[in-house]
Amino acid sequence: MGMTMVEKIIAAHTDEDRVRPGQIVNARVDIVLGNDVTTPVAVKEFNKIGVNRVFDRERVVIVPDHFTPNKDISSAEQALLVRKFAREQEITNYFEVGEMGIEHCLLPEKGLALPGEIIVGADSHTCTYGALGAFATGVGSTDMAAAMATGQLWFRVPPTIKFIYSGRLNPWVSGKDLILYTIGDIGVDGALYRAMEFSGEAISNLSMDGRMTMSNMAIEAGGKCGLIACDEKTREYLKDRAVREYTAYESDPDAEYEKIIEYDVSEIEPQVAFPHLPENTRPVSQASHVKIDQAVIGSCTNGRIEDLRIAAEVLKNNHVHPDVRCLVFPGTQAIYKQAIKEGLIDIFIDAGVAVSTPTCGPCLGGHMGILAKGERAISTTNRNFVGRMGHPESEVYLASPAVAAASAIKGYITHPEEVVR
Amino acid sequence: MRFKGKVFKYGDNVDTDVIIPARYLNSSDPEELATHCMEDLDSSFTERVEKGDIIVAGKNFGSGSSREHAPLAIKTAGISCVIAESFARIFYRNAINIGLPILISKEAAVNIEEGTCLEVDLEQGTIKDLDHNQTYTAEPFPEFMQEIIKAGGLIEKIKGEVGR
Numbered sequence: 001m002g003m004t005m006v007e008k009i010i011a012a013h014t015d016e017d018r019v020r021p022g023q024i025v026n027a028r029v030d031i032v033l034g035n036d037v038t039t040p041v042a043v044k045e046f047n048k049i050g051v052n053r054v055f056d057r058e059r060v061v062i063v064p065d066h067f068t069p070n071k072d073i074s075s076a077e078q079a080l081l082v083r084k085f086a087r088e089q090e091i092t093n094y095f096e097v098g099e100m101g102i103e104h105c106l107l108p109e110k111g112l113a114l115p116g117e118i119i120v121g122a123d124s125h126t127c128t129y130g131a132l133g134a135f136a137t138g139v140g141s142t143d144m145a146a147a148m149a150t151g152q153l154w155f156r157v158p159p160t161i162k163f164i165y166s167g168r169l170n171p172w173v174s175g176k177d178l179i180l181y182t183i184g185d186i187g188v189d190g191a192l193y194r195a196m197e198f199s200g201e202a203i204s205n206l207s208m209d210g211r212m213t214m215s216n217m218a219i220e221a222g223g224k225c226g227l228i229a230c231d232e233k234t235r236e237y238l239k240d241r242a243v244r245e246y247t248a249y250e251s252d253p254d255a256e257y258e259k260i261i262e263y264d265v266s267e268i269e270p271q272v273a274f275p276h277l278p279e280n281t282r283p284v285s286q287a288s289h290v291k292i293d294q295a296v297i298g299s300c301t302n303g304r305i306e307d308l309r310i311a312a313e314v315l316k317n318n319h320v321h322p323d324v325r326c327l328v329f330p331g332t333q334a335i336y337k338q339a340i341k342e343g344l345i346d347i348f349i350d351a352g353v354a355v356s357t358p359t360c361g362p363c364l365g366g367h368m369g370i371l372a373k374g375e376r377a378i379s380t381t382n383r384n385f386v387g388r389m390g391h392p393e394s395e396v397y398l399a400s401p402a403v404a405a406a407s408a409i410k411g412y413i414t415h416p417e418e419v420v421r
Numbered sequence: 422m423r424f425k426g427k428v429f430k431y432g433d434n435v436d437t438d439v440i441i442p443a444r445y446l447n448s449s450d451p452e453e454l455a456t457h458c459m460e461d462l463d464s465s466f467t468e469r470v471e472k473g474d475i476i477v478a479g480k481n482f483g484s485g486s487s488r489e490h491a492p493l494a495i496k497t498a499g500i501s502c503v504i505a506e507s508f509a510r511i512f513y514r515n516a517i518n519i520g521l522p523i524l525i526s527k528e529a530a531v532n533i534e535e536g537t538c539l540e541v542d543l544e545q546g547t548i549k550d551l552d553h554n555q556t557y558t559a560e561p562f563p564e565f566m567q568e569i570i571k572a573g574g575l576i577e578k579i580k581g582e583v584g585r
Contacts, residue, residue, distance in 0.1 A: 037488065038488065038489070048576050067446075074447035078449065122489075124486050140511060140515035141489040142576060145576065146576065146579050149579065150583070189481040189509070193510050222510065365442065365443045366444075385438040387442055387461040388438050388443075
């Protein structure tokens with residue numbers, strides 16, 4: 001019997017030749033990640049352990065991205081605590097405001113997340129790096145502290161669900177729509193404790209940006225990780241970025257899967273997840289005429305250059321509806337700069353969009369676009385829980401950048417083809 | 422460890438955003454976080470909760486964000502134990518790592534009602550409904566996790582190992 005990708009990666013980080021689902025192992029980790037919300041708690045726990053230094057200052061990555069540039073005095077104090085820790089520990093990969101981006105856009109861009117690695121992050125969307133063939137998973141602050149101190153962490157080896165996406169994508173259908181469709185199908189706990197493995201023709205054809213969007217939302221199905229095997233596209237993406245050599249792993253043909261789920265993507269249209277769960281998905285054709293007050297384009301899910309290009313394509317020569325605030329958050333400084341170079345920022349500003357420096361911002365109801373009671377947003381982010389973007393009685397509808405941009409123009413949830421013909 | 426307390430009953434998919442909304446995450450002080458615990462789901466929770474009380478919920482408790490502030494807020498608010506049909510995996514890890522007792526029992530999660538008085542024996546994994554004289558048995562934890570629980574959390578366990 002062969003092994004799945006996640007089993008191989010975990011085994012390679014232990015002294016065992018093979019591991020089995022359900023087995024609990026202590027594994028070496030390659031990268032430990034934290035942000036300005038989770039690192040303060042981790043620092044407190046780290047200081048209790050009794051070691052002076054982190055296990056490897058080049059393998060701890062800290063990105064203050066949630067409430068930065070600091071939204072208030074308390075968040076400034078949290079960020080200060082994190083900054084001091086990074087300085088004391090001489091953390092190589094601490095990214096200050098001005099250098100930083102949204103963590104899960106930044107790490108791949110900097111070549112810090114590589115195939116075959118184990119990456120743990122005190123942020124649930126750490127699973128994004130599964131798109132690069134890494135076993136990447138979200139953990140808590142105590143886990144982050146333990147991993148910073150020892151370079152190891154405990155894992156329960158997950159069973160794997162394999163998803164095969166066959167066929168060709170319809171116009172305006174993206175990685176976001178595929179993952180929303182999948183979560184709509186299996187539910188928000190459909191992959192609880194499981195590794196999700198995305199494969200098939202449609203995944204091969206998907207860009208790295210689109211793949212990262214898919215892996216990013218594995219957690220919204222309860223998944224431990226969302227893996228995509230490393231291929232030519234991955235290697236090309238990493239060519240001038242990878243900071244270390246890497247070993248890619250793929251599942252054996254006779255690997256044991258808990259389940260195999262197949263989708264024909266030619267049957268999928270752009271998706272919208274209704275409040276208050278990402279599983280409440282509908283095709284956009286059945287979601288139209290929901291009036292919106294705000295459109296958010298960005299986040300670790302959809303703040304990459306391809307996302308901005310699609311949004312700009314829809315917004316070009318159009319204008320945001322007078323009743324809507326449209327906000328764009330480029331994922332990193334490099335993405336922002338690229339968007340300027342390509343004229344995308346001009347298109348946004350001419351269309352009446354507010355463009356921000358990279359930050360998680362309104363995605364988690366932090367700052368920069370909080371909703372009032374009764375307001376509705378369409379958002380390219382990842383969660384539409386109660387109160388996620390502001391008041392507990394506000395609503396978030398999740399969609400792709402194309403659908404969010406089209407909806408911003410119309411003032412209600414709209415299929416992009418109604419705006420761009 | 423044994424706990425006795427009254428039940429706060431919730432449904433499926435109680436996410437970490439309602440356990441502790443992100444607008445309060447500009448603090449990492451457990452006492453401060455506890456004053457906003459469950460605020461967006463049950464606004465009177467913090468007024469009603471008493472030391473030792475127990476949360477009983479449905480599937481996928483603690484889904485969403487990795488914020489350890491969520492189990493910290495619950496623990497600091499005085500909750501002795503969370504019983505659910507299932508837990509989201511990061512919450513599950515976090516609860517074990519920080520020493521917030523959790524138990525998995527579908528039967529208990531389905532049958533136990535709001536306000537009921539429970540007695541929980543963590544070692545035995547038994548949940549006694551004192552009002553209805555019913556006993557439920559929770560799934561046992563794997564040995565490795567029991568070690569973390571016995572040590573009083575992951576940091577205590579590692580401290581022992583690093584110091585050796």
